[in-house]
Amino acid sequence: MGFAEYLSSLDPQALLQRLPGYAAQGVLWGVMALGVYITFRLLDLADLTVDGTFATGGACTVMLILAGWPAWAALTAAVAAGLLAGLVTGLLHTRLGIPAILAGILTQFALYSVNLRIMGMTANKSVSVDQYPLLLSSRQIPRAALIGVLLAAALTALLCWYFGTEQGSALRATGSNPAMSRAQGVNIDAMKVLGLMLSNGAVALSGGLTAQYQGFADVNMGRGAIVIGLAAVVIGEVLCAALFRRGAPFAVRLLFVAAGGVAYYLVVGLVLWLRLNTNDLKLFTAVIVALFLAVPQLQARRKSSFRAADRKEAQPRA
Amino acid sequence: MKKLCCILLALALALPLCACGRSQSSASGAEAGAQTAPASASGAASQSASAGKSYVIGICQLVQHAALDAATKGFKDAVTAALGDAVTFEENNAGGDSASCATICSGFVSDGVDLILANATPSLQAAAAATDSIPVLGTAITEYGVALGLTDFSGTVGTNVSGTSDLAPLDQQAAMFAELLPDAKTVGILYCSAEPNSVYQADEVQKALEQSGVTVKIYTFADSNDVSSVTATACGECDALYIPTDNTAASCAETINNVALPAGVPIIAGEEGICKGCGIATLSIDYYELGRTTGEMAVRILRDGAKVSEMPVEYYADPVREYNADLCRQLNITVPDGYTAIAD
Amino acid sequence: MLELCDVYKTFHPGTVNEKKALCGLNLRLGPGEFVTVIGGNGAGKSTLLNAVAGVWPVDAGRVRIGGRDVTGLPEYRRAAFIGRVFQDPMLGTAPDMQIGENLALAARRGQKRGLRRGLTRAERGEYRDRLAALGLGLEDRMTVRAGLLSGGQRQALTLLMAALRKPELLLLDEHTAALDPRTAAVVLALTDRLIAENGLTALMITHNLRDAIAHGTRLIMMQEGRIILDLAGEEKRRLTADDLLRRFSAAAGEPFDSDRALLADD
Numbered sequence: 009m010g011f012a013e014y015l016s017s018l019d020p021q022a023l024l025q026r027l028p029g030y031a032a033q034g035v036l037w038g039v040m041a042l043g044v045y046i047t048f049r050l051l052d053l054a055d056l057t058v059d060g061t062f063a064t065g066g067a068c069t070v071m072l073i074l075a076g077w078p079a080w081a082a083l084t085a086a087v088a089a090g091l092l093a094g095l096v097t098g099l100l101h102t103r104l105g106i107p108a109i110l111a112g113i114l115t116q117f118a119l120y121s122v123n124l125r126i127m128g129m130t131a132n133k134s135v136s137v138d139q140y141p142l143l144l145s146s147r148q149i150p151r152a153a154l155i156g157v158l159l160a161a162a163l164t165a166l167l168c169w170y171f172g173t174e175q176g177s178a179l180r181a182t183g184s185n186p187a188m189s190r191a192q193g194v195n196i197d198a199m200k201v202l203g204l205m206l207s208n209g210a211v212a213l214s215g216g217l218t219a220q221y222q223g224f225a226d227v228n229m230g231r232g233a234i235v236i237g238l239a240a241v242v243i244g245e246v247l248c249a250a251l252f253r254r255g256a257p258f259a260v261r262l263l264f265v266a267a268g269g270v271a272y273y274l275v276v277g278l279v280l281w282l283r284l285n286t287n288d289l290k291l292f293t294a295v296i297v298a299l300f301l302a303v304p305q306l307q308a309r310r311k312s313s314f315r316a317a318d319r320k321e322a323q324p325r326a
Numbered sequence: 327m328k329k330l331c332c333i334l335l336a337l338a339l340a341l342p343l344c345a346c347g348r349s350q351s352s353a354s355g356a357e358a359g360a361q362t363a364p365a366s367a368s369g370a371a372s373q374s375a376s377a378g379k380s381y382v383i384g385i386c387q388l389v390q391h392a393a394l395d396a397a398t399k400g401f402k403d404a405v406t407a408a409l410g411d412a413v414t415f416e417e418n419n420a421g422g423d424s425a426s427c428a429t430i431c432s433g434f435v436s437d438g439v440d441l442i443l444a445n446a447t448p449s450l451q452a453a454a455a456a457t458d459s460i461p462v463l464g465t466a467i468t469e470y471g472v473a474l475g476l477t478d479f480s481g482t483v484g485t486n487v488s489g490t491s492d493l494a495p496l497d498q499q500a501a502m503f504a505e506l507l508p509d510a511k512t513v514g515i516l517y518c519s520a521e522p523n524s525v526y527q528a529d530e531v532q533k534a535l536e537q538s539g540v541t542v543k544i545y546t547f548a549d550s551n552d553v554s555s556v557t558a559t560a561c562g563e564c565d566a567l568y569i570p571t572d573n574t575a576a577s578c579a580e581t582i583n584n585v586a587l588p589a590g591v592p593i594i595a596g597e598e599g600i601c602k603g604c605g606i607a608t609l610s611i612d613y614y615e616l617g618r619t620t621g622e623m624a625v626r627i628l629r630d631g632a633k634v635s636e637m638p639v640e641y642y643a644d645p646v647r648e649y650n651a652d653l654c655r656q657l658n659i660t661v662p663d664g665y666t667a668i669a670d
Numbered sequence: 671m672l673e674l675c676d677v678y679k680t681f682h683p684g685t686v687n688e689k690k691a692l693c694g695l696n697l698r699l700g701p702g703e704f705v706t707v708i709g710g711n712g713a714g715k716s717t718l719l720n721a722v723a724g725v726w727p728v729d730a731g732r733v734r735i736g737g738r739d740v741t742g743l744p745e746y747r748r749a750a751f752i753g754r755v756f757q758d759p760m761l762g763t764a765p766d767m768q769i770g771e772n773l774a775l776a777a778r779r780g781q782k783r784g785l786r787r788g789l790t791r792a793e794r795g796e797y798r799d800r801l802a803a804l805g806l807g808l809e810d811r812m813t814v815r816a817g818l819l820s821g822g823q824r825q826a827l828t829l830l831m832a833a834l835r836k837p838e839l840l841l842l843d844e845h846t847a848a849l850d851p852r853t854a855a856v857v858l859a860l861t862d863r864l865i866a867e868n869g870l871t872a873l874m875i876t877h878n879l880r881d882a883i884a885h886g887t888r889l890i891m892m893q894e895g896r897i898i899l900d901l902a903g904e905e906k907r908r909l910t911a912d913d914l915l916r917r918f919s920a921a922a923g924e925p926f927d928s929d930r931a932l933l934a935d936d
Contacts (some may be wrong), residue, residue, distance in 0.1 A: 134474055223455025
């Protein structure tokens with residue numbers, strides 16, 4: 009159909025109505041982004057375990073709920089599973105000297121089989137909100153959104169408190185300057201393992217929440233999670249830097265990271281609403297996210313660049 | 327400035343909560359555990375059913391490949407034939423990502439579509455989770471009980487879900503081994519471990535084959551990356567292979583053929599697409615026809631007011647025995663009567 | 671306070687790049703001694719410091735600090751007894767953390783880090799005073815990220831962090847080498863003051879012969895992993911740079927070949 013027809017067929021009202029659903033899903037991924045922030049920004053480690061841990065969280069939660077556990081208990085067990093996954097990656101990296109990226113990939117690979125086993129050798133297990141008491145579901149988006157925001161806020165508060173403690177400061181120092189941390193008596197290896205554990209615990213929590221929201225756990229549900237997590241972290245930081253020129257307090261930065269997940273999903277929702285060829289969904293999402301991230305760089309270039317310097321006349325002496 | 331920014335941040339995070347204002351009638355939303363339908367969806371659905379003038383159908387397809395595309399096309403053709411211009415389709419493809427299914431389905435629900443077509447299992451699960459009032463029709467789904475976690479599935483789901491199943495009689499498929507490959511003593515079953523439909527079919531076929539005295543071995547691959555190596559292992563240990571209606575195998579049929587054909591191992595496939603690529607024979611379901619059947623069910627719901635909760639899952643009526651002439655010739659398989667050659 | 675007995679360390683043994691960095695090194699430092707270490711390139715000065723700090727395990731020999739045998743302890747465990755300043759100003763502080771947080775980190779060196787607050791209000795007051803004593807204006811910028819400071823400021827901060835909890839041993843690895851002369855002088859003066867005020871035992875590597883003579887109570891010269899010259903007291907005070915060079919040639923059998931040391935001026 010013609011371009012004009014296409015434009016007129018877009019319904020802004022529909023987009024607004026869809027936003028809460030997208031935002032609800034986004035804030036669940038925001039929880040995951042908080043986990044990725046710990047390893048990516050604070051520890052300066054690229055942790056690819058998260059693709060596997062996300063599915064582990066979902067699998068554990070669903071299987072335990074199907075077995076009759078209350079939802080919050082299932083989520084707690086999922087977090088424990090995430091901690092374990094982070095521990096494995098940490099030990100592979102610190103004890104066996106495997107580079108962090110590879111250690112993460114190895115654990116993620118192994119988790120595929122582990123996740124299949126957790127789900128009883130099937131790839132997909134559904135958990136219906138009609139039959140089981142779920143904490144949140146896409147059936148009731150406002151409630152899901154509320155629970156998501158509350159959990160994200162609680163996790164942010166917990167992380168804020170933790171990274172202000174002695175141990176948390178030591179963890180931050182490890183990521184900022186490992187040589188100096190060692191000289192200050194910090195056990196770098198222990199800090200890295202701890203950071204990986206915390207991060208994967210948060211990711212597993214996010215996986216458990218998402219599985220409940222979408223009504224099923226799937227062994228491939230974590231595929232590409234690290235990409236989304238990193239995108240959310242960077243989007244959050246860009247937004248934060250744009251709004252707070254002088255630098256924001258840690259708590260605010262963490263909140264923006266969670267908001268980055270929402271922003272990412274809004275982009276996905278926008279692409280869906282624009283009815284672009286859905287086979288190209290991932291391409292368009294990447295383009296829009298890239299534009300997003302390029303804005304600060306382009307703004308800075310507008311103010312000061314080599315080309316501009318070249319064009320300016322020499323200032324007359326006063 | 328800082329105050330403004332804090333307000334903006336609060337607004338951004340509160341965005342999800344603005345949905346609270348929209349749910350009108352269901353005041354009981356505050357009750358813990360109460361299952362209330364999203365008001366906008368139920369409002370819109372009842373409105374269009376009574377007005378009967380125009381319908382919006384949301385189509386959520388899991389991934390792009392020939393069988394699923396054919397089912398969607400069949401569905402659209404059948405609905406358009408009956409309802410003409412009165413119906414608009416909102417098609418979305420999840421790109422193989424189950425999280426996207428949830429996004430797409432929640433979008434449909436907040437739009438208040440009149441019916442959702444869920445193409446493949448994760449789409450069905452996401453749709454069922456997102457709404458309990460909008461009719462959901464599944465297609466290209468093998469086993470509804472397995473997909474929805476129903477303990478005693480008797481053929482009718484009973485909630486707002488129904489649809490068509492692409493399950494061809496598995497015992498008849500197993501019987502094809504005796505017909506075409508009577509000398510095969512060891513049969514390997516090859517499928518993608520990430521697909522629940524495949525597990526179910528593999529179990530049933532295994533039972534049927536073992537009853538007829540054949541040894542069965544299972545080979546699974548995790549994704550399209552290990553198809554080659556797993557197929558090679560299977561070909562080394564078995565006389566023949568069976569591949570169920572597996573989406574990943576369907577996209578990798580060429581790869582499988584490149585390993586099995588030189589090894590001289592014949593494959594019986596669960597559906598025509600796979601058979602065209604690497605199989606010698608199949609009990610074929612026409613996915614286009616399956617889609618048409620689903621479309622007819624949709625028309626009954628939308629135009630004639632049939633109740634989706636009373637509609638049992640429909641199965642494909644006349645599976646056809648088909649064979650791949652080219653591969654049969656190359657592997658020296660004699661094809662008995664009753665088989666139709668697959669047209670190119 | 672510090673004792674190195676017959677310490678050997680070889681890097682890349684058995685390969686083309688084999689380097690015998692320390693060959694049977696023996697060194698004893700009494701409490702309160704301030705020792706400067708000089709030597710040509712590849713003499714083993716930094717290796718000596720790394721061996722004491724525990725960056726890697728030694729091949730043979732024992733290392734004792736304050737009477738306890740630390741040979742089997744890794745770096746982070748020995749850190750309880752050692753304060754260290756690196757040559758690279760960027761290495762001594764955590765650039766993403768605030769000045770106050772850096773100091774708080776140093777204050778807990780050697781202690782078990784638990785879940786108490788990382789930086790308490792009482793501490794902040796103490797650090798303000800300490801920073802004010804430096805005279806660099808840092809006490810008003812305690813919430814500034816350490817990465818925004820200049821090299822000299824970071825080095826001064828690292829020095830303060832190293833001396834904060836009166837370590838048993840202070841290790842200074844050419845800590846003014848990367849600074850401009852004026853800042854280097856400030857940092858050296860600070861070094862002297864902190865060591866004198868706290869009565870610290872210190873080991874300072876420097877490439878500047880005049881600094882080596884002017885500072886400290888004892889001077890050690892190294893060559894090829896061994897100590898070839900050890901002067902203290904009056905003998906050290908009366909030294910001149912030319913003296914040193916002559917004594918080096920006599921002891922080593924070859925001229926002193928470190929361009930940096932020879933060409934450095936105040």
